[in-house]
Amino acid sequence: MSRRVRRKVARKGKEKLILPSYPELIIDDDEVDDFRHPTAAVSTVPTASTSSVDWTSLPDDTVVQLFSLLNYRDRASLASCCRTWRNLGSTPCLWDSLDLRAHRCDASTAAALSARCSDLRQLRFRGPESADAVIHLKARGLREVSGDYCGKISDAAMAMIAARHEMLESVQLGPDFFERLSSDAIRAVGICCPRLRKLRLSGFRGCCCLVRV
Structure with missing residues (x-):
């Protein structure tokens, strides 16, 4: 840029800046500031994180x-x-199916879930504590129950599950040995669940391990 052009630009002051090599390019004061401070210009660009979305x-x-x-x-x-x-x-x-095998399910947890379990049809759980908590789900329409590693389930808990869920069609528990379960609990299941089609107790030795109707 020649000395004459520089003097001309100085006289213009802050009005506008004209680059003689590119006569079509006219830069206003705001744009000059953007060139001097590029980060300020970038911050004004709208991004997805700043845009409001009504989910x-x-x-x-x-x-x-x-x-x-x-x-x-x-x-x-x-x-x-x-x-x-x-x-x-x-x-x-x-909430027609619930798999609690990966979660600790005690009476308080089951009670917290009970409001959503009115239409529960299938339930899977693990451990004797979860078996005792089943009755607190208040799932009257429950059709299928499958429990893993509930060998310490008692006659009283088994009878209570059957009495609270008369619509049961399938009960499968195992595979460990049932230490506290007797044929009295099996009889209670048969009486309380007239729709029962399958009863599988893979670790029970008191009677036939598989009953089909």
């Missing part, structure tokens, strides 16, 4: 499908976002 406006069926892809703990967290999602999180199709 509560999603269609109900989309939210229910999203719930179905999550584990039980994440479902509970997501349901706490708003009243609408709390209601959608209790949709019966999300």
Whole structure:
């Protein structure tokens, strides 16, 4: 840039800056500041993280499908976002089957889940403590029960499960030996569950291990 051009630019002051090599390029004061401080210009660009998205406006069926892809703990967290999602999180199709084998399920946990288990049909659990907690789910329409490693389940707990779930069609427990279970509990299951089609106790030696009707 020649001395004459520099003097001309100095006289212009802060009005505008013209680059003679590129006459089509005219830079205003704001744009000059952006060139001097490029980080300031970058910060003004909108990003996905700063844009507001109303997730509560999603269609109900989309939210229910999203719930179905999550584990039980994440479902509970997501349901706490708003009243609408709390209601959608209790949709019966999300709670017709419950697998508690990877979770510690005691009486208090079962009681907390009971409000969502009115339409529960299939239940899987692990351990004698979970077996004792089944009755606290209040799942009157339960059809299938499958328990692993509940060898210490008692006659009273087994009879209570049968008495509280008259719609049971399948009961499968095992594979360890049942130390406290007698034929009295098996008789109670047969009396209380007229729809029973399968009773499998793989570690029980008191009677036939498999009963089909």
